[in-house]
Amino acid sequence: MRALAHPTRLALLDHLHAAGQATATECGAAVGDSPSSCSYHLRALARWGFVEDAVGGVGRERPWRPTAARIEFDGEGLEATVLRDELVGRQQERLRNALRREHELPRVWRRATQTSAATLSLTPSELAELGERYEALLDEFRGRGVRRGTRDVVVSFGAAAES
Numbered sequence: 001m002r003a004l005a006h007p008t009r010l011a012l013l014d015h016l017h018a019a020g021q022a023t024a025t026e027c028g029a030a031v032g033d034s035p036s037s038c039s040y041h042l043r044a045l046a047r048w049g050f051v052e053d054a055v056g057g058v059g060r061e062r063p064w065r066p067t068a069a070r071i072e073f074d075g076e077g078l079e080a081t082v083l084r085d086e087l088v089g090r091q092q093e094r095l096r097n098a099l100r101r102e103h104e105l106p107r108v109w110r111r112a113t114q115t116s117a118a119t120l121s122l123t124p125s126e127l128a129e130l131g132e133r134y135e136a137l138l139d140e141f142r143g144r145g146v147r148r149g150t151r152d153v154v155v156s157f158g159a160a161a162e163s
Helices: 007-018 025-031 036-049 078-098 105-114 126-140
Strands: 051-053 062-065
Touching: 007 036, 007 051, 007 062, 007 078, 025 036, 036 051, 062 078
Parallel strands: none
Antiparallel strands: 051 062
16 A cells, blocks of 8 residues: 555556557646656555556656456555545546536437436445446456547445444
Protein backbone atom coordinates (compact mmCIF):
# COMPACT_ATOMS: atom_id res chain seq x y z
CA MET A 1 0.00 0.00 0.00
CA ARG A 2 2.97 2.32 0.49
CA ALA A 3 3.49 2.22 -3.27
CA LEU A 4 0.07 3.78 -3.77
CA ALA A 5 0.34 6.39 -1.02
CA HIS A 6 1.18 9.18 -3.46
CA PRO A 7 -1.61 10.79 -5.55
CA THR A 8 0.65 10.96 -8.62
CA ARG A 9 1.08 7.17 -8.51
CA LEU A 10 -2.67 6.65 -8.41
CA ALA A 11 -3.09 9.08 -11.31
CA LEU A 12 -0.38 7.25 -13.27
CA LEU A 13 -2.08 3.90 -12.71
CA ASP A 14 -5.43 5.38 -13.77
CA HIS A 15 -3.85 6.71 -16.96
CA LEU A 16 -1.99 3.48 -17.76
CA HIS A 17 -5.12 1.39 -17.19
CA ALA A 18 -7.00 3.65 -19.61
CA ALA A 19 -4.22 4.01 -22.20
CA GLY A 20 -2.75 0.51 -22.02
CA GLN A 21 0.79 1.85 -22.10
CA ALA A 22 2.51 5.24 -22.10
CA THR A 23 5.90 6.88 -21.69
CA ALA A 24 6.81 9.12 -18.73
CA THR A 25 6.44 12.10 -21.06
CA GLU A 26 2.93 11.03 -22.13
CA CYS A 27 2.03 10.28 -18.52
CA GLY A 28 3.24 13.73 -17.47
CA ALA A 29 0.94 15.39 -19.97
CA ALA A 30 -1.98 13.21 -18.86
CA VAL A 31 -1.58 13.66 -15.10
CA GLY A 32 -0.26 17.23 -15.05
CA ASP A 33 3.22 16.47 -13.72
CA SER A 34 6.72 16.64 -15.15
CA PRO A 35 8.17 13.72 -17.12
CA SER A 36 11.00 13.39 -14.58
CA SER A 37 8.56 13.16 -11.67
CA CYS A 38 6.46 10.62 -13.56
CA SER A 39 9.58 8.61 -14.40
CA TYR A 40 10.48 8.50 -10.69
CA HIS A 41 6.97 7.38 -9.70
CA LEU A 42 6.78 4.82 -12.52
CA ARG A 43 10.04 3.27 -11.36
CA ALA A 44 8.65 3.13 -7.80
CA LEU A 45 5.48 1.44 -9.06
CA ALA A 46 7.64 -1.02 -11.00
CA ARG A 47 9.58 -1.91 -7.84
CA TRP A 48 6.30 -2.90 -6.20
CA GLY A 49 5.10 -4.78 -9.29
CA PHE A 50 2.26 -2.48 -10.38
CA VAL A 51 3.81 -1.54 -13.75
CA GLU A 52 6.44 -2.96 -16.07
CA ASP A 53 8.38 -2.00 -19.17
CA ALA A 54 6.44 -2.23 -22.39
CA VAL A 55 8.18 -2.88 -25.71
CA GLY A 56 10.51 -0.23 -27.17
CA GLY A 57 12.03 3.09 -26.15
CA VAL A 58 14.63 4.11 -23.57
CA GLY A 59 14.73 6.51 -20.62
CA ARG A 60 11.73 8.81 -20.43
CA GLU A 61 10.62 7.61 -23.84
CA ARG A 62 10.42 4.03 -22.56
CA PRO A 63 6.77 2.95 -22.46
CA TRP A 64 5.26 1.48 -19.30
CA ARG A 65 2.19 -0.71 -18.89
CA PRO A 66 0.18 -1.91 -15.90
CA THR A 67 0.81 -5.49 -14.78
CA ALA A 68 -2.82 -6.24 -13.89
CA ALA A 69 -6.28 -5.13 -14.97
CA ARG A 70 -7.20 -4.30 -11.36
CA ILE A 71 -5.56 -3.70 -8.01
CA GLU A 72 -6.52 -5.82 -5.05
CA PHE A 73 -5.24 -5.46 -1.49
CA ASP A 74 -6.05 -6.63 2.01
CA GLY A 75 -8.82 -4.39 3.26
CA GLU A 76 -7.80 -4.31 6.92
CA GLY A 77 -6.09 -1.57 8.88
CA LEU A 78 -5.98 2.20 8.78
CA GLU A 79 -3.71 2.34 5.69
CA ALA A 80 -6.17 0.21 3.72
CA THR A 81 -9.06 2.41 4.84
CA VAL A 82 -7.25 5.58 3.75
CA LEU A 83 -6.21 4.07 0.41
CA ARG A 84 -9.68 2.73 -0.31
CA ASP A 85 -11.20 6.12 0.52
CA GLU A 86 -8.80 7.81 -1.92
CA LEU A 87 -9.56 5.28 -4.67
CA VAL A 88 -13.33 5.64 -4.18
CA GLY A 89 -13.04 9.44 -4.19
CA ARG A 90 -11.00 9.41 -7.40
CA GLN A 91 -13.46 7.09 -9.12
CA GLN A 92 -16.48 9.11 -7.98
CA GLU A 93 -14.85 12.29 -9.25
CA ARG A 94 -14.23 10.70 -12.66
CA LEU A 95 -17.87 9.58 -12.80
CA ARG A 96 -19.15 13.01 -11.72
CA ASN A 97 -16.98 14.71 -14.36
CA ALA A 98 -18.32 12.38 -17.05
CA LEU A 99 -21.91 13.01 -15.97
CA ARG A 100 -21.35 16.80 -15.92
CA ARG A 101 -20.30 16.62 -19.57
CA GLU A 102 -22.99 14.16 -20.60
CA HIS A 103 -24.96 16.92 -22.37
CA GLU A 104 -22.04 17.27 -24.83
CA LEU A 105 -22.46 13.69 -26.06
CA PRO A 106 -24.61 12.47 -28.94
CA ARG A 107 -28.10 11.37 -27.94
CA VAL A 108 -27.30 7.65 -28.29
CA TRP A 109 -24.58 8.00 -25.62
CA ARG A 110 -26.82 10.09 -23.34
CA ARG A 111 -29.52 7.42 -23.51
CA ALA A 112 -27.02 4.64 -22.79
CA THR A 113 -25.64 6.35 -19.65
CA GLN A 114 -26.50 4.44 -16.48
CA THR A 115 -26.71 5.25 -12.79
CA SER A 116 -27.96 2.82 -10.20
CA ALA A 117 -27.99 2.45 -6.44
CA ALA A 118 -29.53 -0.06 -4.06
CA THR A 119 -29.45 -1.09 -0.43
CA LEU A 120 -29.52 -4.86 -0.07
CA SER A 121 -29.61 -7.21 2.91
CA LEU A 122 -26.71 -9.61 2.34
CA THR A 123 -24.54 -12.05 4.24
CA PRO A 124 -20.75 -11.65 4.00
CA SER A 125 -20.59 -14.52 1.52
CA GLU A 126 -23.33 -12.96 -0.62
CA LEU A 127 -21.50 -9.62 -0.61
CA ALA A 128 -18.31 -11.41 -1.69
CA GLU A 129 -20.25 -13.20 -4.43
CA LEU A 130 -21.73 -9.92 -5.65
CA GLY A 131 -18.23 -8.44 -5.99
CA GLU A 132 -16.90 -11.55 -7.74
CA ARG A 133 -19.79 -11.55 -10.22
CA TYR A 134 -19.29 -7.84 -10.90
CA GLU A 135 -15.57 -8.37 -11.59
CA ALA A 136 -16.37 -11.37 -13.82
CA LEU A 137 -18.76 -9.20 -15.84
CA LEU A 138 -16.12 -6.47 -16.21
CA ASP A 139 -13.59 -9.10 -17.29
CA GLU A 140 -15.89 -9.95 -20.22
CA PHE A 141 -15.49 -6.36 -21.47
CA ARG A 142 -11.85 -5.67 -20.51
CA GLY A 143 -9.22 -5.78 -23.20
CA ARG A 144 -11.52 -5.22 -26.14
CA GLY A 145 -9.52 -2.13 -27.03
CA VAL A 146 -10.47 0.91 -29.03
CA ARG A 147 -12.78 0.07 -31.90
CA ARG A 148 -14.94 2.09 -34.21
CA GLY A 149 -17.82 3.64 -32.28
CA THR A 150 -16.27 3.13 -28.83
CA ARG A 151 -15.55 5.69 -26.12
CA ASP A 152 -13.94 5.32 -22.73
CA VAL A 153 -16.71 4.70 -20.19
CA VAL A 154 -16.33 5.26 -16.45
CA VAL A 155 -17.77 2.26 -14.58
CA SER A 156 -17.89 2.30 -10.80
CA PHE A 157 -18.94 -0.20 -8.15
CA GLY A 158 -18.80 0.02 -4.40
CA ALA A 159 -20.37 -2.16 -1.76
CA ALA A 160 -19.83 -1.97 1.99
CA ALA A 161 -21.80 -3.03 5.02
CA GLU A 162 -23.36 -0.21 7.01
CA SER A 163 -22.60 -0.28 10.71
